[in-house]
Amino acid sequence: xxxxxxxxxxxxxxxxxxxxxxxRSINLSITPGEYVAVMGPSGSGKSTLLxxxxxxxxxxxxxYHLEDRDVTTLTPDEQARVRSERIGFxxxxxxxxxxxxxxxxxxxxxxxxxxxxxxxxxxxxxALKDYGLTDRAxxxxxxxxxxxxxxxAIARATVMHPAVILAxxxxxxxxxxxxxxxxxxxxxxxxxxxTLIVVTHDQTLGARARRQLVMExxxxxRDSGKG
Amino acid sequence: MRLSDSLRxxxxxxxxxxxxxGLLMLSMAIGVAAVVVLTALGDGARRYVVGEFSxxxxxxxxxxxxxxxxRGFNPAxxxxxxxxxxxxxxxxxxxxxxxxEKVTPIVIGTTEINAxxxxxxxxxxxxxxxxxKVRHLKLALGRFLTRDDLGHGSAEVVLGALIRExxxxxxxxxxxTVRIGGRRLRVVGVLTEGGQGMGMTTDELLIIxxxxxxxxxxxxxxxxxxxxxxxxxxxxxxxxRVLKLITQRHEGEEDVTVITxxxxxxxxxxxxxxxxxxxxxxxxxxxxxxxxxxxxxxLVSVTQRxxxxxxxxALGATAATIRNTFLLEAGLxxxxxxxxxxxxxxxxxxxxxxxxxxxxxYPPNWAVLAGLGTALAAGLIFGVMxxxxxxxxxxxxxxxxx
Numbered sequence: 001x002x003x004x005x006x007x008x009x010x011x012x013x014x015x016x017x018x019x020x021x022x023x024r025s026i027n028l029s030i031t032p033g034e035y036v037a038v039m040g041p042s043g044s045g046k047s048t049l050l051x052x053x054x055x056x057x058x059x060x061x062x063x064y065h066l067e068d069r070d071v072t073t074l075t076p077d078e079q080a081r082v083r084s085e086r087i088g089f090x091x092x093x094x095x096x097x098x099x100x101x102x103x104x105x106x107x108x109x110x111x112x113x114x115x116x117x118x119x120x121x122x123x124x125x126x127a128l129k130d131y132g133l134t135d136r137a138x139x140x141x142x143x144x145x146x147x148x149x150x151x152x153a154i155a156r157a158t159v160m161h162p163a164v165i166l167a168x169x170x171x172x173x174x175x176x177x178x179x180x181x182x183x184x185x186x187x188x189x190x191x192x193x194x195t196l197i198v199v200t201h202d203q204t205l206g207a208r209a210r211r212q213l214v215m216e217x218x219x220x221x222r223d224s225g226k227g
Numbered sequence: 228m229r230l231s232d233s234l235r236x237x238x239x240x241x242x243x244x245x246x247x248x249g250l251l252m253l254s255m256a257i258g259v260a261a262v263v264v265l266t267a268l269g270d271g272a273r274r275y276v277v278g279e280f281s282x283x284x285x286x287x288x289x290x291x292x293x294x295x296x297x298r299g300f301n302p303a304x305x306x307x308x309x310x311x312x313x314x315x316x317x318x319x320x321x322x323x324x325x326x327x328e329k330v331t332p333i334v335i336g337t338t339e340i341n342a343x344x345x346x347x348x349x350x351x352x353x354x355x356x357x358x359x360k361v362r363h364l365k366l367a368l369g370r371f372l373t374r375d376d377l378g379h380g381s382a383e384v385v386l387g388a389l390i391r392e393x394x395x396x397x398x399x400x401x402x403x404t405v406r407i408g409g410r411r412l413r414v415v416g417v418l419t420e421g422g423q424g425m426g427m428t429t430d431e432l433l434i435i436x437x438x439x440x441x442x443x444x445x446x447x448x449x450x451x452x453x454x455x456x457x458x459x460x461x462x463x464x465x466x467x468r469v470l471k472l473i474t475q476r477h478e479g480e481e482d483v484t485v486i487t488x489x490x491x492x493x494x495x496x497x498x499x500x501x502x503x504x505x506x507x508x509x510x511x512x513x514x515x516x517x518x519x520x521x522x523x524x525x526l527v528s529v530t531q532r533x534x535x536x537x538x539x540x541a542l543g544a545t546a547a548t549i550r551n552t553f554l555l556e557a558g559l560x561x562x563x564x565x566x567x568x569x570x571x572x573x574x575x576x577x578x579x580x581x582x583x584x585x586x587x588x589y590p591p592n593w594a595v596l597a598g599l600g601t602a603l604a605a606g607l608i609f610g611v612m613x614x615x616x617x618x619x620x621x622x623x624x625x626x627x628x629x
Binding site for chain 1: 228229232236239240243534535537538539540541542543544545546547548622623626
């Protein structure tokens with residue numbers, strides 16, 4: 001059984017009057033618990049692929065099965081529910097809400113899912129504890145270091161216990177040492193069974209993954225998983 | 228998303244930009260305050276006028292000689308066109324009508340009063356003992372006219388406060404004799420100061436029995452007959468019966484006009500209510516302007532928070548959740564602004580009342596509620612467009628914005 005099953009995915013954008021083929025005939029299968037790095041030059045379609053996997057974008061053709069369910073045909077609201085419950089996002093620029101505290105940022109997905117406040121408080125404090133942020137709970141993002149910000153973002157991505165974490169250049173805005181910490185953290189999650197898909201420019205980071213996908217011109221040029 | 232969470236989220240979002248939020252609330256507050264203060268003015272004017280009229284006596288039916296209305300062509304008009312005079316006998320007959328409490332005939336004229344060598348021109352009213360009750364006047368000294376059922380006309384006079392002061396100063400005028408229109412009359416009473424009504428002050432009035440006045444002016448007609456009904460409900464019946472009786476007494480010709488205090492009051496009440504409503508409407512325009520400002524501010528907010536909206540979508544927020552969050556924010560700001568405006572409006576009305584104590588500038592409840600409702604409606608209606616724009620944002624593009 002595979003967690004993610006893409007077949008014949010096509011995605012084209014219109015830039016001015018020229019068509020850009022961002023993804024062409026992508027066929028991909030990812031099993032639960034995998035650690036996949038998506039690499040390739042800028043404009044090769046890595047981010048488009050990640051957005052598609054995260055249900056933030058729809059393919060023009062092809063099907064996407066997530067946990068054996070065809071998610072391409074779902075309504076926007078159903079897709080939002082899948083994002084809420086099964087997918088965690090980690091962004092390069094963290095995307096924390098600046099006016100909210102670390103705890104409130106971590107609480108956001110729980111709040112959007114309509115979970116009762118008592119349960120939320122419990123899960124948020126556990127998450128903050130897991131990522132060593134308990135004493136930073138009431139700090140706002142501007143009062144946190146880059147590494148702490150990304151840890152808050154990872155806590156937020158995992159607080160709903162998703163099946164897959166999609167990380168877009170998670171170390172891109174961090175120095176090497178903090179980046180290393182963050183990657184270790186993500187790999188720890190993967191060790192606990194969460195599927196981890198990381199998009200990165202960084203060759204060394206990519207090399208740490210058990211499976212590497214290299215993209216070129218919107219197609220998968222090399223897939224180490226297919227051996 | 229739970230409602231309490233949506234509210235808290237909207238509140239935090241609004242307080243995140245205090246200046247913008249403050250200005251928006253101020254504009255709403257000014258709009259609502261304008262409605263409150265202007266309706267307080269309008270309604271205050273209404274109350275003031277109604278109060279002035281009620282002071283004359285609110286169960287009054289007034290009979291005037293002559294018709295002020297036309298009833299089309301009537302051959303009888305060709306033969307008899309001069310109206311018959313109202314007489315004291317007419318007034319006495321009216322007292323027998325059921326529902327009539329008191330009847331007061333009135334004769335009015337100007338005359339001279341002479342006391343102790345001082346001479347003064349003055350307004351003179353000839354009437355009966357019930358006049359003081361019908362007109363709600365009060366005595367400062369002595370008594371009012373005696374009951375004079377036989378119509379002999381005793382030689383007594385009640386003075387207005389100003390007349391007494393000018394003729395007698397601090398001296399007690401009771402029992403003194405004055406000359407009025409060549410007749411010697413005895414002062415029996417003095418009215419209190421500040422009596423008002425029917426467009427004249429009673430301070431400069433001389434009141435004598437109606438028969439004495441008629442003899443003095445050598446006439447037997449009356450200027451008015453004032454009738455007080457038992458109760459407000461009977462005014463209509465009394466009016467009809469009075470008209471019927473007088474018509475009978477005047478050989479079948481309807482040559483008097485009967486008006487009621489109530490009708491005059493209601494007319495003023497209606498006119499001023501409509502005026503208040505109009506003023507409220509004008510003030511409501513400023514609320515529409517405030518609504519456009521809400522739209523403007525929310526559009527800026529959506530633009531500034533594009534990345535946040537993208538994030539919320541990535542975290543599983545539906546389009547409806549995002550739309551509701553923004554709509555709630557607009558509604559919340561409008562409502563808070565409106566409450567501030569009501570407080571401001573009440574303050575303004577209180578200041579008005581402080582400087583013009585006679586003017587009852589209280590904002591009516593309907594206006595306060597309407598102001599609140601209009602503010603909320605304007606905020607929500609003008610909040611819909613920005614909220615929909617937020618909900619429709621493309622998540623990928625929104626997230627790529629910094």
